[in-house]
Amino acid sequence: MPVIGLGTGGYGNPDGSGGEYWGPEQGHNATVAWLKMGGRRIDTSDNYISRDGIGTGWVASGVSRAEIFITSK
Known part of the structure; x- marks a missing residue:
C-alpha cells in the first residue's frame, strides 16, 4: 500500500535530529x-x-x- 507522511516528526532524520513538519499549504497540495x-x-x-x-x-x-477512510488520533 503506498504511503506518504505529513507531520511525521516521530520518524526523524538519519542523524536523530527529529522530523519535518509540514503546514497547511503542503498538507493541502x-x-x-x-x-x-x-x-x-x-x-x-x-x-x-x-x-x-x-x-x-x-x-x-x-x-x-x-x-x-480517515483515521485520527
Whole structure:
C-alpha cells in the first residue's frame, strides 16, 4: 500500500535530529495529489500541523467523502 507522511516528526532524520513538519499549504497540495492518484486512506491527528490543509485538499480534490477512510488520533 503506498504511503506518504505529513507531520511525521516521530520518524526523524538519519542523524536523530527529529522530523519535518509540514503546514497547511503542503498538507493541502499533498492531499490533492494523493487522492487524485487513487489514495483513499488518510491518517491524521490534532498534533499534525497539516490537518487543516488535509481538509481543504480533500474538498479541492473532488473525491466524495464516502470514498475516503480517515483515521485520527
